[in-house]
Amino acid sequence: xxxxxxxxxxxxxxxxxxxxxxxxxxxxxxxxxxxxxxxxxxxxxxxxxxxxxxxxxxxxxxxxxxxxxxxxxxxxxxxxxxxxxxxxxxxxxxxxxxxxxxxxxxxxxxxxxxxxxxxxxxxxxxxxxxxxxxxxxxxxxxxxxxxxxxxxxxxxxxxxxxxxxxxxxxxxxxxxxxxxxxxxxxxxxxxxxxxxxxxxxxxxxxxxxxxxxxxxxxxxxxxxxxxxxxxxxxxxxxxxxxxxxxxxxxxxxxxxxxxxxxxxxxxxxxxxxxxxxxxxxxxxxxxxxxxxxxxxxxxxxxxxxxxxxxxxxxxxxxxxxxxxxxxxxxxxxxxxxxxxx
Amino acid sequence: xxxxxxxxxxxxxxxxxxxxxxxxxxxxxxxxxxxxxxxxxxxxxxxxxxxxxxxxxxxxxxxxxxxxxxxxxxxxxxxxxxxxxxxxxxxxxxxxxxxxxxxxxxxxxxxxxxxxxxxxxxxxxxxxxxxxxxxxxxxxxxxxxxxxxxxxxxxxxxxxxxxxxxxxxxxxxxxxxxxxxxxxxxxxxxxxxxxxxxxxxxxxxxxxxxxxxxxxxxxxxxxxxxxxxxxxxxxxxxxxxxxxxxxxxxxxxxxxxxxxxxxxxxxxxxxxxxxxxxxxxxxxxxxxxxxxxxxxxxxxxxxxxxxxxxxxxxxxxxxxxxxxxxxxxxxxxxxxxxxxx
DNA sequence: CGTTTTTCCGTAAACGTTTACGAGAACACA
DNA sequence: TGTGTTCTCGTAAACGTTTACGGAAAAACG
Numbered sequence: 210x211x212x213x214x215x216x217x218x219x220x221x222x223x224x225x226x227x228x229x230x231x232x233x234x235x236x237x238x239x240x241x242x243x244x245x246x247x248x249x250x251x252x253x254x255x256x257x258x259x260x261x262x263x264x265x266x267x268x269x270x271x272x273x274x275x276x277x278x279x280x281x282x283x284x285x286x287x288x289x290x291x292x293x294x295x296x297x298x299x300x301x302x303x304x305x306x307x308x309x310x311x312x313x314x315x316x317x318x319x320x321x322x323x324x325x326x327x328x329x330x331x332x333x334x335x336x337x338x339x340x341x342x343x344x345x346x347x348x349x350x351x352x353x354x355x356x357x358x359x360x361x362x363x364x365x366x367x368x369x370x371x372x373x374x375x376x377x378x379x380x381x382x383x384x385x386x387x388x389x390x391x392x393x394x395x396x397x398x399x400x401x402x403x404x405x406x407x408x409x410x411x412x413x414x415x416x417x418x419x420x421x422x423x424x425x426x427x428x429x430x431x432x433x434x435x436x437x438x439x440x441x442x443x444x445x446x447x448x449x450x451x452x453x454x455x456x457x458x459x460x461x462x463x464x465x466x467x468x469x470x471x472x473x474x475x476x477x478x479x480x481x482x483x484x485x486x487x488x489x490x491x492x493x494x495x496x497x498x499x500x501x502x503x504x505x506x507x508x509x510x511x512x513x514x515x516x517x518x519x520x521x522x523x524x525x526x527x528x529x530x531x532x533x534x535x536x537x538x539x540x541x542x543x544x545x546x547x548x549x550x
Numbered sequence: 551x552x553x554x555x556x557x558x559x560x561x562x563x564x565x566x567x568x569x570x571x572x573x574x575x576x577x578x579x580x581x582x583x584x585x586x587x588x589x590x591x592x593x594x595x596x597x598x599x600x601x602x603x604x605x606x607x608x609x610x611x612x613x614x615x616x617x618x619x620x621x622x623x624x625x626x627x628x629x630x631x632x633x634x635x636x637x638x639x640x641x642x643x644x645x646x647x648x649x650x651x652x653x654x655x656x657x658x659x660x661x662x663x664x665x666x667x668x669x670x671x672x673x674x675x676x677x678x679x680x681x682x683x684x685x686x687x688x689x690x691x692x693x694x695x696x697x698x699x700x701x702x703x704x705x706x707x708x709x710x711x712x713x714x715x716x717x718x719x720x721x722x723x724x725x726x727x728x729x730x731x732x733x734x735x736x737x738x739x740x741x742x743x744x745x746x747x748x749x750x751x752x753x754x755x756x757x758x759x760x761x762x763x764x765x766x767x768x769x770x771x772x773x774x775x776x777x778x779x780x781x782x783x784x785x786x787x788x789x790x791x792x793x794x795x796x797x798x799x800x801x802x803x804x805x806x807x808x809x810x811x812x813x814x815x816x817x818x819x820x821x822x823x824x825x826x827x828x829x830x831x832x833x834x835x836x837x838x839x840x841x842x843x844x845x846x847x848x849x850x851x852x853x854x855x856x857x858x859x860x861x862x863x864x865x866x867x868x869x870x871x872x873x874x875x876x877x878x879x880x881x882x883x884x885x886x887x888x889x890x891x
Numbered sequence: 892c893g894t895t896t897t898t899c900c901g902t903a904a905a906c907g908t909t910t911a912c913g914a915g916a917a918c919a920c921a
Numbered sequence: 922t923g924t925g926t927t928c929t930c931g932t933a934a935a936c937g938t939t940t941a942c943g944g945a946a947a948a949a950c951g
Contacts (some may be wrong), residue, residue, distance in 0.1 A: 211669070211671065213906095213907060213908090214907065214908065214909095215907080223930085223931090224930065224931045225907090225908085225909095225931095225932055226909085226910080226930075226931060226932075226933090226937080227929080227931075229909060229910080230909085230910085230929095230930085233909080235910090235918075236928095237680060237928070237929060237930080238928095238930080239928080239929060242929080243929085253916070254669070256666070256669035256670045257669055257750075257909095258605075258670065258671050258906085258907050258908070259603035259610075259669060259670040259672045259907095259908095260601055260605040260610060260671060260906080260907075261605055261906070261907030261908035261909085261936095262606050262907080262908055262910090263601035263604070263605075263908090263936090264599075264601040264602055264604075264906085264907080264908070264936045264937065264938085265908045265909045265910085265935075265936050266908080266909070266928070269600075269601060271650070271672075280634060288629040288632070288834075290632070291629070291631070291632065292630060294651070294653070295619060295653055295706070295797075296654045297653075298651065299655070302663075305912080307650055307652070307653050307667075307672060308650065309612070309648055309649065309650050309651075310639065310649050310650075310651045311639075311648070311649075312635070312636055312639045312640070314640070322643075325597070326648075328552070328595070328597035329597045329598060329599065329600040330552065330599050330600055331600045331612075331648060332599060355896065371944085441584070461885070464710060492945075493629075493835060494834060494835065494838050497808060497835050497838055497839045497840075498838045499838075499839070499840025518892080529944095536947070554936090554937060554938090555937065555939095556936065556937080564900085564901090565900065565902075566901095566937090566938085566939095567900070567901060567903090567940080568899085568900055568901075568939070570939060570940080571899095571900085571939085571940085574939080574941090578898070578899060578900080579900080580898080580899060581897095583899080583900085598937080598938065598939095599936085599937050599938070600937095600938095601935080601936080601937075601938085602906095602937030602938035602939085603938055603939080604906090604938090605905095605906045605907065605908085605936090605937080605938070606905075606906050606937080606938045606939045607906080607939070609897045610907070622902070672927080763895075764926085771919085791932085886951070
């Protein structure tokens with residue numbers, strides 16, 4: 210069914226070498242010949258077989274994205290990633306690169322999946338998300354010399370790979386700023402308990418801002434929980450029952466915020482009235498919850514596009530004339546003020 | 551860096567043919583030899599290069615999923631698809647098949663992307679979503695003889711491909727049933743204006759149920775809109791301003807329901823009090839909206855797994871002993887009763 | 892012991908490309 | 922006309938596998 214370059218060559222009474230050169234825009238082919246080849250290719254509906262190309266060129270022209278649902282993330286996964294993926298894929302597609310999505314089992318670590326992709330050369334590069342503070346995946350890829358980029362920073366692997374992250378530190382800082390400006394002094398912080406790096410960054414910003422305002426950090430107002438609704442539900446009462454009750458809470462995750470608000474409701478505490486709530490990393494849920502939740506929003510789709518660019522710039526095969534570069538960027542979040550604070 | 555089967559053979563003083571047969575579990579290889587090969591493979595960290603395999607075997611061992619954002623679907627795409635994808639990918643991974651995600655530009659039709667995948671043989675089969683009532687993609691794939699399966703039915707292509715769909719007809723029917731049982735007689739239906747097949751199925755069920763209850767179908771209570779929040783916002787007033795105002799609305803899409811509720815709010819009409827609202831196809835938003843929205847929920851993750859099975863069963867290379875089968879299934883939705891009706 | 896069968900392995904072709912190399916023809920130049 | 926250059930194309934190797942085929946050695950059989 211599928212026509213090969215041999216069919217095309219036979220049909221034109223030409224060698225396959227010439228056909229290939231004509232199609233690939235090489236200079237050493239007569240203009241008229243090229244024309245004939247292109248026309249015949251269109252007529253016979255020829256497209257080069259990707260497996261053949263990959264084998265010969267040692268490049269698959271596809272990029273793997275590793276997405277791993279968090280443990281306990283039952284019903285609906287990460288609405289977070291779809292717009293990011295959209296942007297990533299759009300930019301990759303411009304370079305005729307395809308996107309392979311590799312998901313892990315929720316909770317199980319992704320190493321094996323990753324190894325398989327790398328060792329069987331299924332992709333030319335990898336994009337990692339949900340970076341941990343110390344991340345074996347990064348160590349492994351660095352050691353293997355396999356190209357990759359990450360959404361999110363990590364302490365692993367040094368500065369040898371492109372990374373794009375949200376400025377969680379600044380978000381934590383600004384959230385405190387805003388709350389202090391509105392008269393709050395007892396501000397709680399709730400973040401995921403996993404080793405996810407953004408939890409640390411957020412807390413750094415939170416602490417820094419408190420310090421700047423001369424407010425002492427109260428460990429009783431900082432709590433870690435499972436990174437889902439249940440986690441937020443379980444851990445929120447803990448900070449609320451501390452000796453000197455907080456008047457504001459910053460949640461470092463939307464799902465945890467929703468669970469937290471449920472806990473608050475059961476305690477008869479109304480966000481937006483009795484307590485201020487700010488969420489870091491907005492999702493559609495924040496907009497539709499009642500009360501609507503003030504949140505910091507990242508530009509996910511542009512970030513996807515940007516990370517694709519950064520990854521490509523680091524690949525010798527796609528880098529510009531100045532050669533491969535390793536770019537690292539941290540993007541700000543935009544505050545979306547709503548009712549909850 | 552990457553070791554090839556040649557390295558392995560040289561290291562063992564064996565021919566590459568034997569190595570390959572040993573690794574692939576062929577019978578005609580000595581038990582001890584096989585053992586040696588397997589050990590060496592582990593030691594040299596050998597995995598077969600996928601491009602080489604693909605070329606030789608004429609199969610890429612990857613499946614393409616075509617995901618197309620709806621036009622105007624700006625910020626957050628389809629939270630709908632993540633759990634489905636999770637299930638799909640999980641089952642495929644069990645067969646060592648990888649998942650390639652191909653997204654179209656929002657609004658632009660996917661034909662070219664699809665052609666590219668098919669003609670360059672990047673994938674062994676395709677999974678389609680967002681099936682239209684008449685769907686060129688299905689026509690194209692059928693004609694090309696390329697294996698595929700669909701999430702959602704279509705009128706195109708006959709019964710020649712596996713498909714898995716939600717029973718929108720029954721959901722429309724049950725929604726009416728429930729509302730009638732609660733005393734409603736004037737029930738509006740709002741659905742997307744695109745040629746998406748589920749819109750038709752839903753309306754069939756809606757009409758059937760009305761008929762059964764002896765209620766005449768009022769065209770003024772049926773409206774089509776853009777399949778997003780804005781669409782719901784724009785079109786809802788239209789049914790509300792019909793001569794005899796409805797006491798209930800069934801939305802055939804969650805985003806449209808949210809926009810519709812916004813329009814209702816602006817008219818001073820409170821869902822759950824002044825009007826009953828039911829949504830077909832639950833998403834997390836329905837659960838967090840205020841009031842929480844009664845909705846029909848599909849089992850997305852199991853559906854993803856099931857469609858993978860159905861697709862595999864239709865592929866000669868993966869079918870069981872009884873040969874390839876074309877399975878088609880329609881799955882029920884589960885009603886999640888909340889506050890809005 | 893001779894013959895047949897089985898076991899095991901090496902050889903080589905094939906999958907569909909791309910590309911280094913070289914050669915013939917055409918052309919330019921003196 | 923002789924020599925060097927440019928243009929254009931064909932040849933063949935290479936990428937890393939799998940697998941059909943055949944043959945040598947070993948085993949089984951009479």
